[in-house]
Amino acid sequence: MSSLSIVIPAYNEAGAIGTVLERVLALGPAFREVGLEEWEVIVVDDGSRDRTAEEAASYPGVRLIRHPVNRGYGAALKTGFAHARGEWLAFLDADATYPPEALPMLYQIxxxxxxxxxxxxxMSGRDSEMPTVRRVGNWIFAALLRVLGSAAISDSASGMRVLRRSALERLYPLPDGLNFTPAMSARAVYENIRMVEVPIPYRERMGQSKLHPLRDGLRFLHAIVWTVMTYNPVRVLGLTGFGLGMIGLALAGSAVLWPGSTGWPFPRLFAAVILMALGLHLFAVGALFNYLVSLFHKRPIRQGLFGRPLLRRPLEQCFLPMGLLGIALGIALYGWATLAGLTAPSSPAPWFVPAVSALAVVMGVDLITAGLLVRALSELSRRELQIQRDLAPDPTATAPTARPVIEAPTPLSS
Incomplete structure (x- = not known):
């Protein structure tokens, strides 16, 4: 028989906690309709300085756990989960913004x-009283997770969820602050947690909000980006490098189309080359990081930049020839410029071609080094699988025919 533990983190919510608990405690019939017979309510008072704990303690059947000092929203939830008895866990805020009446529906789904x-x-179309600033912020974070995680998520920071207890081991570790929920969403995507979103209404909170848009927004951003970095670094570094490369191409195009009255705008062209080289370098570093984190997680290498493999061939087979090509182009460019007199002191920019050729050689060496490291990491990532394959018996091999054992005759005693 399934059981559910409802965890309510509370910090200075004396004005709203009573209303929330009354609505939660009235859910018995609705829970029984969806087949849930065992459920409990846990309030974690996170070091409140008002009467939040006393209000929660006045409701029979509510388990109250108190933090002596304020430790954070995520810390309160983790404390509640650690003390919960249910096979399923649910949580919602104590400020009456989320509808407790939706819990039976979430559990049933x-x-x-x-x-x-x-x-x-x-954010899925139901009646919502979310302030505009927070709505825009949540849309940005959801869009960021869709880009970085290739997951169709509309509300990455929702504070009302139902989850299977057994999933906690794959979702942890999670932060102690308000960025607990976006970090959970990002980890759920990369841990292949089966996640479903259900539209719910949302009301303006009772009392003053504890969410600081700028400070907590930066924490949300850090939680999502850093979580993706620990699973698929090339998505972050590769997209950053791709953006820098596009800026470099645009800058180079502007220099060619609108050179200005002074002739070729060499500083603008050199900046374009630098940006494109930096973009390629970031992608190479991201690919190396992907092999490292995949080796740690013992999972297949992620090569996707836009949700699918970027290259048809393995990376170790692409970086090496690209590096050799870069070195060859750098040397050839410098030789041509020398023969054409473009490096002479009398030329408009004698520094330009040598600088570009040197950068091409350096990037070539960088790519060759990355290719060698990627190849080594690729072999390491496949080593455990190869060991298991080598130790397993070959199912196609034919077992040798057993030969009768001939015992030697016992020698006669003299």
Whole structure:
């Protein structure tokens, strides 16, 4: 029989906690309708300085756990999860913004879809009183996670969820602050957690909000980007490098189309070359990081930059020839410029071609080094699988025919 633990983190919510608990405690009939007979309510008072703990303690059947000092939203949730008895875990805020009446529906959807995590989405078209600044911020974070994680998520920071307890081991570690939920969403994407979003209404909170848009927005951004970096670094570094390369190409195009009255704008062209080289370098570093994190996670290498493999051939087979080509182009460019007199002191920019050729050679060496490291890491990532394959018996091999054992005759005693 399934059981559910509802965890409510609370910090200075004396004015709203009573309303929330009354609505949660009235859910018994609705839970029984969806087949849930065992459920409990846990309030984690996170070092409140008002009467939040006393209000929660006045409701029979509510388990109250207190932090002596304020440790953060995520820390309160983790404390509640550690003390929960249910096979399923649910949580919502204590400020009356989320509708407790939606919990039976979220639980039922988790059961019917075999999901590990069901998220109440405030951004999916249902009635919402979310302030504009927070709505825009949530849209940005959801879009960022869609780009970096290739997951169609509408509300990465929702504070109302139902999840399977067994999924915690794959979702942890999670931060202690308000960035707990976006970090959970990002980890769920990369840990292949079965996640479902359900539209829910959202109301303006009772009392003063504890969310600081700029400070907590930066924390949300850090939680998403850093989580992606620990699973698929090339998505972050590669997209950054791709953006720099596009800026470099645009700068080079502007220099060719609109050179100005002074002739070739060599500084602008050199800046374009630098940006394109930096973009290629970031992609190479991201690919190396991908092999490192995949070696740690013991999972297949992620090469996707736009949700699918970027290169048809393995990276170790592409970096080496690209590096050799870069070195050859750098040397050839310098030789041609010398023969053409472009490096002479009387030329308009004698420094330009030598600088570009040197940069091409350096990038070529960089790519060759990256290719060698990627090849070594690729072999290391396949080593454990290869060991298992070598130790396993060959199913296609024919077993040798057993020969009768002939015992030597016992020698006669003299």
């Amino acid at each position: 988790a059961q019917s879809t075999a999901a590990d995590l069901v998220v109440g989405s405030r």
